[in-house]
Amino acid sequence: MSTPAIELQARPQARPALAPELLRRFGRLRPEAFALTWLVYVAFYLVRKNFDGAKPGLLAAGYAKAEVATMDGAFLAAYALGQFVAGPIGDWLGAKRVILVGLSVSVGANLAFGFLEPVPLLATALAVNGVAQACGFPLCCKVIAAWFPASMRGRASAWFLTSYTLGDIAAKALAGSMINGAGWRFAFLVPAGIVVGFIALFALRLRQSPREVGLPDVSEIENEPEPLAQPGLAPRFGGQLVRLLRMPATWVVCGAYFLLKMARYTFMGWSNVYLFEQLRYAPGDATLATIPITVGGLVGTLAAGYASDRLFGGRRAPVVVFCIFGLAIVTPFYAGLGSGEPTRAMLLHLLIGLFAYGADAIMSAAMAMDLAGSEGAASAAGLLNGIGSVGATLSPVLGAWVSMTFGWTWAWYVLSGLLLVSAALMATRWRRAGADG
Structure with a gap:
């Protein structure tokens, strides 16, 4: 996981005014920020794609295919709608705060799903999870954009997006093993418990931008102006949208x-x-x-x-x-x-x-x-x-x-x-x- 982050480092083309110590600190913190952002999206997938992995277990437990499809539809609709709101909120309040709230709500929805029985309540839990999951991808993109200039974002986003492929595999493998060993409910309870540990790690170590740790913006460090920067404007909800x-x-x-x-x-x-x-x-x-x-x-x-x-x-x-x-x-x-x-x-x-x-x-x-x-x-x-x-x-x-x-x-x-x-x-x-x- 650290290899992509190291690969993505570029030789800084810094302005002469920047102290070497600032550049060394940036060079140390950027791989860490990338690796943690990559892991953030894996964590989101552990409490998202486990439902796909648990579908055979739900059917074997007596839920009808139409009922499982209803649950799935509730998630997809909420996820689609949630992204229209989560992105502007993240640009307004900051990526890290929204990521932590989204992951925490997703954990709660998974715990609820693991204990509930009626289909309407299960569909509601998945709908809540859909809204929470919408806080993942847009906010991770914001963190990547803050640490990498435009000339590197194609490579940075490509390495970052390996997280959803590998996260999908991990989520389904964990869900499948839980179903075989303990039953479908544990396909939701166990991933939720694992992600609680990730939330603590992200709260302590995730840096949403160089500015958060007292460094200049990446555009200044890399001597590559941000084309759409609007200096001096305070963030407001929906302004970027x-x-x-x-x-x-x-x-x-x-x-x-x-x-x-x-x-x-x-x-x-x-x-x-x-x-x-x-x-x-x-x-x-x-x-x-x-x-x-x-x-x-x-x-x-x-x-x-x-x-x-x-x-x-x-x-x-x-x-x-x-x-x-x-x-x-x-x-x-x-x-x-x-x-x-x-x-x-x-x-x-x-x-x-x-x-x-x-x-x-x-x-x-x-x-x-x-x-x-x-x-x-x-x-x-x-x-x-x-x-x-x-x-x-x-x-x-x-x-x-x-x-x-x-x-x-x-x-x-x-x-x-x-x-x-x-x-x-x-x-x-x-x-x-x-x-x-």
Whole structure:
């Protein structure tokens, strides 16, 4: 976990007025801030993705599939709506405070879920957890933006986003082992207990910005002005969000990300169903066959971050367009996949993960930071991911309704068409960086 933080350090291009001791202190504290922010999001996932891991246990305990779906829907809706509010609150009150409150409420919701019985109360607990979880990603983006200048944010956000892939694996592995050993309730009680320890660590050690520890802003240390900085203006609730909503670039990126996240969640949530129904895979084999999507996603996330920083000088759109267009091209080939082609299936899953996660990583984190700068990073990430989450909630339309009504081939063709629209939107920003235009 410390390796990415060390990798992300850049040789400071400091102004002569800065004392060497300040630079040494900054060089020591930035890797720590990055590592703790990475761990923050893993902690959020331990008390979020455990529900996905616990679904078989809930079904085995007698809850109907429709009841589990109701609980899931309550979480997703609350999570999407919560991000629109959590980001502006974080820009107003500070990232660390909101992160600690969000994690604490999430722990409480998990403890409640572990003791409750009726479906309405369980759905309510998950809805509360959804709002609390919305305090995670946007505020982590704000911390990353405070410690890394614009020229490094592609790489920094790419390494940071490995947390949700590895956090997902950890949460589901822990939930599965708890279900097998002690029952589904412990899939919520044990992670909650673990995260209490993390909260204490974050309260003591997490530094939300260099300014918090008496250092100059990262723009001054790296001699790289923050393009959207507004010195002298006191933070106010919703101020950054209002500014974002007035920018044409915001709406272009949000529209493209809405379509991309719908596509990513369709692949994440329904590709194993496609393999099971259409290609006659065994249920377990269908799920195992989609693991390369996650593997490709790890590679794509890191490759996209480095490419946007080093090959395109901080311009994110070219990398995003390449990834989304690549995903749009691969998708029709997925529709033509045969049941006796495991090697081809593995290759397609790797490419799907590479392109889908690569584009998602840039848009959800680095591009959000570029749109608003360090002062408004939480509002931008909350707005982008809130709109993207609305798209994610519509993924069952493609995965279920279209496939049942017109067949899986048409479902993948429709998805490919939507991805081409997303790529076309982002192509309008090919030569632009940050909030320009």
